[in-house]
Amino acid sequence: MSMPVSPSGNHDIIAAVATPPGRGGVGIIRISGKNLQLLARVILGKLPEPRRVEFGGFLGEHGQVLDRGILLYFPAPHSYTGEDVVELHGHGGPVIMNLLLTRCLQLGARLAQPGEFTLRAFLNDKMDLLQAESVADLIDASTADAARCAMRSLNGEFSAAISRLVQALIELRVLVEATLDFPEEELDFLQSAQAIQQLQAIQQQLARVLAASRQGALLQSGINIVLVGQPNVGKSSLLNQLAHEDIAIVTEFPGTTRDTIRQSIEIEGIPLHLVDTAGLRETSDVIEQQGIARTHAAARQAGLVLLVLDSRQGMTAADQDILNNLPQELPVLTIYNKIDLSAEIPRIAENEYGMVIYLSAKNGEGIDLLKNALLQAIGWQGNIAGEGLYMARQRHLQALASASQHLQTAATLLDEGNTLELLAEELRLAQQALSAITGEFTADDLLGSIFSNFCIGK
Numbered sequence: 066m067s068m069p070v071s072p073s074g075n076h077d078i079i080a081a082v083a084t085p086p087g088r089g090g091v092g093i094i095r096i097s098g099k100n101l102q103l104l105a106r107v108i109l110g111k112l113p114e115p116r117r118v119e120f121g122g123f124l125g126e127h128g129q130v131l132d133r134g135i136l137l138y139f140p141a142p143h144s145y146t147g148e149d150v151v152e153l154h155g156h157g158g159p160v161i162m163n164l165l166l167t168r169c170l171q172l173g174a175r176l177a178q179p180g181e182f183t184l185r186a187f188l189n190d191k192m193d194l195l196q197a198e199s200v201a202d203l204i205d206a207s208t209a210d211a212a213r214c215a216m217r218s219l220n221g222e223f224s225a226a227i228s229r230l231v232q233a234l235i236e237l238r239v240l241v242e243a244t245l246d247f248p249e250e251e252l253d254f255l256q257s258a259q260a261i262q263q264l265q266a267i268q269q270q271l272a273r274v275l276a277a278s279r280q281g282a283l284l285q286s287g288i289n290i291v292l293v294g295q296p297n298v299g300k301s302s303l304l305n306q307l308a309h310e311d312i313a314i315v316t317e318f319p320g321t322t323r324d325t326i327r328q329s330i331e332i333e334g335i336p337l338h339l340v341d342t343a344g345l346r347e348t349s350d351v352i353e354q355q356g357i358a359r360t361h362a363a364a365r366q367a368g369l370v371l372l373v374l375d376s377r378q379g380m381t382a383a384d385q386d387i388l389n390n391l392p393q394e395l396p397v398l399t400i401y402n403k404i405d406l407s408a409e410i411p412r413i414a415e416n417e418y419g420m421v422i423y424l425s426a427k428n429g430e431g432i433d434l435l436k437n438a439l440l441q442a443i444g445w446q447g448n449i450a451g452e453g454l455y456m457a458r459q460r461h462l463q464a465l466a467s468a469s470q471h472l473q474t475a476a477t478l479l480d481e482g483n484t485l486e487l488l489a490e491e492l493r494l495a496q497q498a499l500s501a502i503t504g505e506f507t508a509d510d511l512l513g514s515i516f517s518n519f520c521i522g523k
């Protein structure tokens with residue numbers, strides 16, 4: 066992916082339709098670049114006033130009126146992108162929008178790439194990387210809670226939390242680096258300066274940010290949950306019960322589900338992406354074999370596994386096999402299904418793999434227990450409308466975890482009275498990981514992959 070992030074490619078004029086494709090009451094063309102007052106004057110036939118609503122005809126190359134609309138001119142640097150921005154608010158039809166866009170191209174603009182307006186806002190310090198990402202998350206939000214969470218990031222609350230951590234780290238680093246110059250006083254000095262307490266305070270604060278970020282990430286993207294088990298144990302019935310719908314085919318014949326079936330549900334506002342899979346067994350049926358291969362593929366992308374078994378048989382050697390073939394460290398909930406046929410009652414217990422839930426997928430008994438267990442297993446702590454959460458992406462979680470690891474190493478080094486050079490290095494690495502979140506140091510390919518996922522015109 067090549068994005069025009071180089072300084073030379075960064076000053077040309079870009080244009081795009083900023084409203085969604087199709088017909089609408091109003092359609093907006095957005096233009097960003099240098100010296101747009103001239104372009105605006107040609108289109109409007111008169112010089113636009115900065116930041117004023119200018120109503121008039123939008124002129125074509127022969128002076129004909131293409132549309133009558135509103136033009137806004139935001140001179141640099143007081144605009145969304147930090148460059149000159151002109152907006153043409155016309156009538157929202159695809160033909161009109163195309164005529165106006167073509168007119169802009171005639172006047173020297175080129176088509177903007179996805180996310181390029183926001184990329185420029187980032188490069189011109191109008192927002193940091195976290196805020197730029199939250200623009201896309203806000204547009205993509207699928208629940209009101211998720212939108213609210215993204216809005217808090219756009220407001221800079223997540224960025225502020227990261228900056229506070231970075232500031233505290235810098236203070237500690239100044240102390241450590243200063244001490245490096247006086248080796249004979251090393252430890253006394255650090256002890257008197259309460260370096261350990263400072264470090265612990267930063268670790269605690271980082272742990273809070275990480276927890277709030279994990280919760281925000283759950284709220285935004287949810288988690289993949291894959292149902293596995295032997296044929297006929299009731300996986301499809303369980304999916305249907307959770308979804309309150311007959312999504313998957315249920316029959317008394319083992320091997321009914323061949324393909325993986327996906328269905329997203331929401332529990333307490335968390336999107337759970339359920340994947341029903343082909344029952345796992347040795348089979349000569351070619352279609353079933355392929356289905357089983359897909360089951361393994363689904364398990365590799367799962368955040369949680371539901372192992373379904375028949376409570377009349379309990380855990381069998383075949384079930385053990387299934388578990389042993391799952392990726393390690395994948396959390397597992399075991400479902401003892403069909404309790405209406407065994408003498409069990411709905412309940413939660415525990416086995417060596419984690420929680421066990423006794424239920425009946427057929428009559429729904431015990432499903433509420435399962436829902437609670439699911440939320441507990443994915444680490445959802447419950448929240449009121451996204452309050453206090455950060456809309457974190459995988460990239461942010463990884464950086465926070467990496468910073469946390471470096472701080473842990475630093476704490477151990479300090480505790481053991483180890484050499485200060487190593488300590489200083491760990492603190493530096495922790496700071497670097499944190500700064501990457503807000504985009505203080507970013508590689509072009511990272512920017513490319515972030516902004517190419519935006520929509521055009523954003």
Ligand SMILES: Nc1nc2c(c(=O)[nH]1)N(C=O)[C@@H](CNc1ccc(C(=O)N[C@@H](CCC(=O)O)C(=O)O)cc1)CN2
Pocket residue numbers: 093139142143144145152191
């Ligand atoms: N028509 C229109 N509506 C829109 C946008 C837009 O670009 N155009 N936005 C696009 O996402 C959002 C609003 N975002 C904006 C962000 C900054 C500025 C701006 O002019 N900033 C200047 C001045 C700030 C001020 O006056 O306080 C600046 O930052 O210097 C404008 C829109 C949502 N609605």
Ligand SMILES: Nc1nc2c(ncn2[C@@H]2O[C@H](COP(=O)(O)OP(=O)(O)OP(=O)(O)O)[C@@H](O)[C@H]2O)c(=O)[nH]1
Pocket residue numbers: 294295296297298299300301302303314315316317318319320321322323342343344345402403404405406424425426427428
């Ligand atoms: N009595 C009772 N029957 C159940 C229960 N859950 C599933 N069944 C029955 O068990 C049979 C198999 O159910 P499915 O949901 O198709 O099982 P599956 O695990 O998806 O089976 P495959 O597609 O072969 O992998 C059907 O006849 C269901 O009606 C339950 O809780 N109680």
